[in-house]
Amino acid sequence: MREHVYDVFARKSRGDPLAHIGYVDALDDETARVYAWKTYDEENWFEMCVVRRSAIVPVNRDDGPFAGGRSEEP
Amino acid sequence: MSETTTSVEGMDDATRSGLKRLILTLADSKRLMGLRYSDWLVGAPSIEAGIAVSSMAQDEWGHARLIYAMLKDLDVDPREVEHTRSAEQYASVDVLDVPFPDWAAVVAGMVMVDGAITVALDAFCRGTFDPACSRIPKMLSEEAFHRSLGVAWYKRLAGSGSEEAKHLLRRATEDALPVLLRWLTAPDEVSSGLAAAGLTDPGDAQVAAFRDAIRGLAATLGVDVDAVGVAEGAWDPGRGRGSGHPQEEAVERARGDRNRMLFVE
Numbered sequence: 001m002r003e004h005v006y007d008v009f010a011r012k013s014r015g016d017p018l019a020h021i022g023y024v025d026a027l028d029d030e031t032a033r034v035y036a037w038k039t040y041d042e043e044n045w046f047e048m049c050v051v052r053r054s055a056i057v058p059v060n061r062d063d064g065p066f067a068g069g070r071s072e073e074p
Numbered sequence: 075m076s077e078t079t080t081s082v083e084g085m086d087d088a089t090r091s092g093l094k095r096l097i098l099t100l101a102d103s104k105r106l107m108g109l110r111y112s113d114w115l116v117g118a119p120s121i122e123a124g125i126a127v128s129s130m131a132q133d134e135w136g137h138a139r140l141i142y143a144m145l146k147d148l149d150v151d152p153r154e155v156e157h158t159r160s161a162e163q164y165a166s167v168d169v170l171d172v173p174f175p176d177w178a179a180v181v182a183g184m185v186m187v188d189g190a191i192t193v194a195l196d197a198f199c200r201g202t203f204d205p206a207c208s209r210i211p212k213m214l215s216e217e218a219f220h221r222s223l224g225v226a227w228y229k230r231l232a233g234s235g236s237e238e239a240k241h242l243l244r245r246a247t248e249d250a251l252p253v254l255l256r257w258l259t260a261p262d263e264v265s266s267g268l269a270a271a272g273l274t275d276p277g278d279a280q281v282a283a284f285r286d287a288i289r290g291l292a293a294t295l296g297v298d299v300d301a302v303g304v305a306e307g308a309w310d311p312g313r314g315r316g317s318g319h320p321q322e323e324a325v326e327r328a329r330g331d332r333n334r335m336l337f338v339e
Contacts, residue, residue, distance in 0.1 A: 034222050
């Protein structure tokens with residue numbers, strides 16, 4: 001069963017910027033939700049979301065930390 | 075079920091005894107569920123899955139502690155209950171008597187076993203016992219994550235090309251269902267008395283809620299939950315479960331026997 005890389009973003013308070021806090025390897029969106037919530041639970045997050053790395057579109061450089069995901073997908 | 079009550083003073087002895095059984099059944103099941111999840115911190119299919127079940131184990135033990143604490147309202151010391159009972163006295167749901175043998179059984183456990191406990195918890199939450207009404211909602215919100223993970227993994231295994239995965243999942247499902255249906259039905263006067271007192275839902279309503287929750291998922295493996303019968307065998311009305319009990323080793327771990335001598339108070 002193939003897993004995908006999901007990047008995890010969160011903010012502690014409503015007005016805070018959404019920050020990249022880590023990643024998880026997951027089977028699909030639903031497992032990514034749970035893995036992220038259970039892995040990065042050291043804070044009382046106001047908001048957390050995950051995005052499959054392959055869905056991130058690089059804008060100004062192709063060698064950034066999130067730029068390699070698009071080659072993951074068929 | 076209508077207004078909540080904070081007092082057990084007016085309860086007759088039978089209702090008080092039944093409420094104690096319900097609390098012990100739920101708390102012991104949570105304690106054992108956590109223990110079975112904890113076995114898979116190492117051995118889960120991925121690091122993330124191991125972290126998730128480890129976190130779920132913590133959830134279950136936290137829930138158990140809060141539910142045991144409800145015994146204080148019945149003038150029962152929760153500490154004594156948690157640390158002195160033998161395996162034969164545990165009221166946990168029968169299917170947790172032995173460890174999950176493989177990951178497919180863990181997944182079935184998340185959906186079926188944890189799901190049945192959640193149905194019973196939800197029914198207790200909507201009853202008239204105030205500590206349950208106030209403490210259980212947060213547990214139910216945490217359980218939603220357990221179900222999400224279980225459902226996602228269940229669908230993944232059921233839809234995989236692995237015949238072995240499907241076989242193990244189906245076997246775990248078919249083994250657990252009859253026992254869980256009987257546990258929720260709780261076919262005795264204690265159960266019907268609790269429902270009549272408004273402390274929880276009747277067993278048949280809980281069974282219906284459980285079947286609704288798992289019908290579609292079980293069908294992915296060709297299991298018709300409406301055709302599954304209730305387990306037979308001896309029923310222990312004192313504990314609200316079958317006549318067996320968890321392995322002694324599991325209860326020793328639950329009580330913390332091995333290192334308790336080092337616990338200085």
